[in-house]
Amino acid sequence: MSEPNSDKPQLLLVDDDKSLLRLLTIRLEGEGFQVTAVEDGQAALKKLQNDNYDVVLSDLRMPGLDGLSLFEEVMGIRQDIPVILMTAHGTISDAVAATQRGVFGFLTKPVDHDELRTLLNKALSQSQAAQPGDWAKDIITRSPDMLNVLDQAYRIAQREVSVLISGASGTGKELLANAIHRASNRSDKPFIAINCGALPENLLESELFGHAKGAFTGAVTAHQGLFREADGGTLFLDEIGDMPMTLQVKLLRALQERQIRPVGSSKHVDIDVRIISATHKDLHKEMEAGTFREDLYYRLNVVNLKLPSLKARSEDIPLLSRTLLQQSAQRHGVNVSQFSDDAMQQLVKSSWPGNVRQLVNVVEQCVALTQTPVIPLHLVEQALSATKQSWPTLTEARDAFENQYLQKLLKMTDGNVTRAAELAGRNRTDMHKLMKKHELDAADFR
Known part of the structure; x- marks a missing residue:
């Protein structure tokens, strides 16, 4: 293996098929990558703990630590590394399960070289962009x-x-x-x-x-x-x-x-x-x-x-969920390590009206209630149901009260804006501005 070249993107390649490992190494080095090739998931973890990589390309089906389990371990070490999985036994369910858990891409063997190149370049550009620094x-x-x-x-x-x-x-x-x-x-x-x-x-x-x-x-x-x-x-x-x-x-x-x-x-x-x-x-x-x-x-x-809504950045949901889970488990001293596959799928497909704040609350509730290291689907569903009708912010509560208050005033005064303003302790101009803000028409109350 040649000495690492810092000018080249670093790729960790994992596959138990030695001949494919050699072939892919030659191809990827020809594409300008600095390739570190290993034959199993445990060896890959050792490399990840000691060296920095821009992309991980791994077989899905391997003895010992399989590709998805390796992915989970990678996320525990560095969550910004894109992981691409390959399999000779590719199925739609495999691809769906992998991408919903946050895997960057999924390829079937024999690997199409153009498809691999496109996916690696996309992963590399994300990996470089995703390193904004301490700020x-x-x-x-x-x-x-x-x-x-x-x-x-x-x-x-x-x-x-x-x-x-x-x-x-x-x-x-x-x-x-x-x-x-x-x-x-x-x-x-x-x-x-x-x-x-x-x-x-x-x-x-x-x-x-x-x-x-x-x-x-x-x-x-x-x-x-x-x-x-x-x-x-x-x-x-x-x-x-x-x-x-x-x-x-x-x-x-x-x-x-x-x-x-x-x-x-x-x-x-x-x-x-x-x-x-x-x-x-x-x-x-x-x-x-x-x-x-x-x-x-x-x-x-x-x-x-x-800022986009959480639903608009759904690819972040697995990443955020894992990070929040680790932080919450550490803070509360609880032995919990991951969400079950169906629990993660539920998190990904939820609508998240409360955005990241709601996700934080859901994860906290799950950590507080779980009795196993893997959070099951029913706890996620319970937490989602509890946070769906989230407590309004002070601003939202004030706006709702203001709207109801104005409607009651206008009903009491039969739509007389001058009289309504007097009762509210405001001048007529202010009252008209408030009515316009809440899209209220005095004529509707006469």
Whole structure:
């Protein structure tokens, strides 16, 4: 075997057929790969523990450790390595089972050389793309859509521009924001996050901008606020679409002037922060409804990154499930190592309305309830059923309450907007904006 060449992609080839092993080695080296050839799964594991490989190409049916079992072991060592399986006994059920468990590709013997070349090049490009470095270590993916988002995120992290991350609840917006911070020139400074929909307006203002001692009842000491706490670093404004209009004005002014004025203070303070914001709402609709300022939108949305739903990146479900299972088992000291085949198939085909957050909850429940090292199908079904009607976020609950409240007001006043506004303690203009936001027509209540 020749000395490893770091310029060549490293391929680990595993097959108990010695003649095929020699033939494939010659072909693959001719394609520009540095090939390490071994005759069984145990030998492959030893190589994987000591050396780095870009792709694993293995026979499915082997004595001892078969291809699927080897794949499971590979995932326990390095989850970003694409694994391709070959078999002379290829069946549709084999291919389905393998790909649902996260195997990158499946080939039948005799192996078509063009098909092998295409699959290896595809696997190699994914393997190289899937190594974004420490900055994105918390984001587990092999999805092309997600890797594309990470590629964009890394490039814009180097520039001092504001970023708006959009995507459904539970898709990992704060994880991406933190990754952008770690990839930026501000990585040695603080990353501070706040949910703009989780606090009442007066508390949110104080949290963001700080307050002077005695600014209001209970302000017994001065509070510097998150803008100053994040000085030199990144401030992540989650659910920015829920920020009240009066605070939107103050935030816009702070971003334009790069200064803030704490509540109850007459002095302005210089700030140096990068703003990353996120929302699950459609801000274009919010602007049309008059509940989000257009000038602030364009200030925040210099670059937009849209996170795909978990269902749209279904190839990540086996990878995420295994990782979360390992982490949960280790955290709770439980002897559980994997999902059964039918349990994994159920995870892959589920719709995941709660996205990655829901998957985390499902895995946690399974680990808590399992009595065996392999999690069975019925536990996955039970956990999915329990999380299907997931508890709403505070934002979702507030929107639902606001909608019901407005409908009751309009029914009580027979669609009289002026009277409804008086009862709500709002002016007529605000009432019209709220009605537009919830697509309510006064005429429907007369």
